[in-house]
Amino acid sequence: MGWRWLSRMRTALYLLAALAVMSIIATAVPQEPNVPSTVAAWRAGEEGPGVLVSQALDAIGAYDVYGSGLFLAVLLALYISLTACLIPRIKAWVRLVRHSRPPVVRHLGAQNASETFTTESRPEVVHDRAQEVLERRRWRLRRHDDEEGDKRPAQVAAEKGLWAREGGSLIFHLSFYVLLAAIVAGQLLTFEGQRGLVEGDAGFRDTAVSYWSYNPGRFFGEGDHDGWRLELERFHVDWIRDPLAPGAGQPTEFRSEVRVTPAEGEPFDAVIDSNRPLNVDGTRITQLDWGYAPRVVVEVDGEVVHDTFLTPTLATGGFFRGAVKAPAADPDLGLDIFLYPFAPDDEDGTPIPTGAPWADAPLLVFEQYRGDLRLGATQQTINQLDTDALESEGFAALRLGQSIEIGDATITFPELRHWVGYQVSSRPQVPFLLLAAAMLLGGLLASLYAYRRRLWVLATVDEVTGRTLVTVAGRAFQRPEAFEQELEDVVEELSEATGGQWQRPAGRPGDRDDPFPPSARPPAAPPAERSDRSDRTEVATR
């Protein structure tokens, strides 16, 4: 254990595997921050594998994997391991960048690729031209001229791609720190709140108290709210209504027309779409949820005890479930609401509830309760009644505009609108996330496709013919096939610049008209496609 253990590649792989296993667990087991109701159902044994397993899952923190200490510990270990691995690599890279010069060679030896040609130009001229050509191609150069007592021949040594590959890999790895910093900063500085609005109501102002649910980051104060106002003017929702059409019942539109009053400035109208959130002073407003908002008026003994739009949510079965809570009545009055948007009458005039979501024949079904609503005494959501201390007074169904009397209460259903749930979030970390993504991608590309290579240009006078023999040879540390092409380009340019005679090798083996595959070649044979050019290499290295 210890530092050396942490800096090992193998350790990083184990840690990554642990991370992967955890994310699999988190996919298989419902996560409390995402679906608290499902987790509650698992804990109670109503769903999932049972109470016993559930307790075991709780004990290992499987209901909140990403918030568990183990997850954070693995993540921390991974980052330490990454740091331990990167520090020496960065040091080595800096050394490389500062000190590396292409080496001058005594003889070329065996290289990956090599080309020769002859020219009338003098060797010095060839070397000058080579320098120009290579400089234009952004190689790093080192010129070596003949010196007394130096056995190394005059040459131009060049190197390229030395920093890019390793540098790209380093940037790729460093992007994870930016990512982490952005996420941590996000946890501290963001704010996220949810609020529902009914069409045409007074809207709400961006203050800490006006949200239905409110999750500020640690460093997000109440004073950080901008104080704009949002009103929902109209909400558009539609579906494919033809039951025989492909995709029948699928929604086709979710769109809010809203009116925004910024903290400073004139009010303006805007549209919020599923993929087009609204930005107000750097705060983003996204559509999250929607439902029908029936207005339900309850009168008891001629006195109005409840007159608001409800915000019921869609339940399985195609109806919207909500509740009326009227503590002003004596005793308390509660209505358990089931809103069927499309429940047309059959021939006898009996409403038939369907699962269709369009409000062409809305039917408000409810069960009336009297007793104690236990408001404040128990935890309950606005759409749910706590019926423990309530007594049912029976069911009733209302069409839009109808009203009904049950006991001393009169229930009226005068109006139906939509309500939309908005998520409001302030996310200052987003630019840093983008930076991390750009680093990751750029670094990845460089580390995969940049390649380090060296080449040498050697021009000598051929004693026999008196012409200058030019050899260009080199090797690539990665991607040799790309290098061959590059070397040929360099040679072509150089021979043109020096009036030399050189012809590009007549195609690769695959270029042949009749490309018989080398597939039946014995396993250990050297690649045959090189054989036609190996003679040339020998000339070059002689």
Added chain:
Amino acid sequence: MSQDQLAELSRLLYSPTTLLLYISAAFVYLYALTTTVGRREERERGVRARRVGGVLAVLGITAHVAHEIARGLAQDRLPLGNMFEVTSLMALVGVVVGLSYLQFSRRRPELNGFVLLGGSLVLSMAMLMYSEPGPLMPILDTWWRPFHVSLLVGAMGIFAAAFVFNSLYLLRDTAERAVAAERSRPGSGSTVGAAYIGDVADGGSAGTQVDADAADAGPEAGQHDGDGDHDPDEEQERTELLAYHAALRRGVPAVKLAVGTFLGTALVSWVWLVSADTLAAGMTRFLTVNLTMVAAALIARWFVPFLPSTATMDGLAHRTTAFAFVMWTVGVIAGAMWAEVSWGRFWGWDPKETGSFLTWIAYAGYLHARATRGVKGRGAAWIGVAAFIVLMGTYLIANYVIVGLHSYADL
């Protein structure tokens, strides 16, 4: 043409047209591969066969593209909205990119057959998830979708091609090792493939050229074949070569390969077992997929002697994986950006997000293993195969088993 007719047309273009064209092109190419060891006239037949295969493949791709267009017109949107469409496009991208890469970039057209075979498999898999054309949910109706989805689908297709190369590498390598082991066993007396073995032990990259070049030296070297009257040397060489081929095939135990493929496929295909409505339906899908994969593996085994060198396939697998990995990364980042806009958070460990993360980790592991010297050859190839299992597993699980925010797929 009405939308219904277009839908009908797109279905016919897909199956049987595209499917049959791909499969027949694959088999013609594979046949062409077997002629490379034969006599001159046999090889000429091979060249002709390859031309036929090329025509069939191009026709198949044309039909496939036409299917995508017809389907797009029939539903008035890009065909990238559900599992069938995504899988079908994955096959198209895999085939087009794989073939162009082999044909024009790497100049290894003899491997086309395997890419087409892989494409046919993915195409038939898509048939298991067929759904009629239909419109999209509004949240999907944005330019983010084609961008995000097509990148990931393209990457999946190329990962599939890389998987083919990795599998072929493992087959060939196993066969070569077995032959080498048989040779070196003292007292075995086997001379099978003696001329072909060279020095396999050090990875097959070094070694000496043996003189039995008749098989691969191309037309120039083959000219002394004459007009069909064969001299005894020629016959002798041919016999030796065939014996070597047989030994290579023996090197991959068929039963072991079949069982291994079945179990390996089962690592992914169990999803159909658990997600189907009835056990019988699930079992049918499960067995169909598994047995098809076993058949493909056995076909590939028969072609082991005709495969190019292990180094070639290793390189192909690496380059394709690297390319697809970049695509995958861009696709995931694009998805995160879309999620940030549409859902108000860039990452939420939704099943598909987790799946894409796991796949990314797996392929990063492959590239890392290759880059940091530790693992090469077989080790890397196995990691590549495992990564593909992760890819297909998370793809199916996130679509069939676990419901998440990405569950738009019309099953």
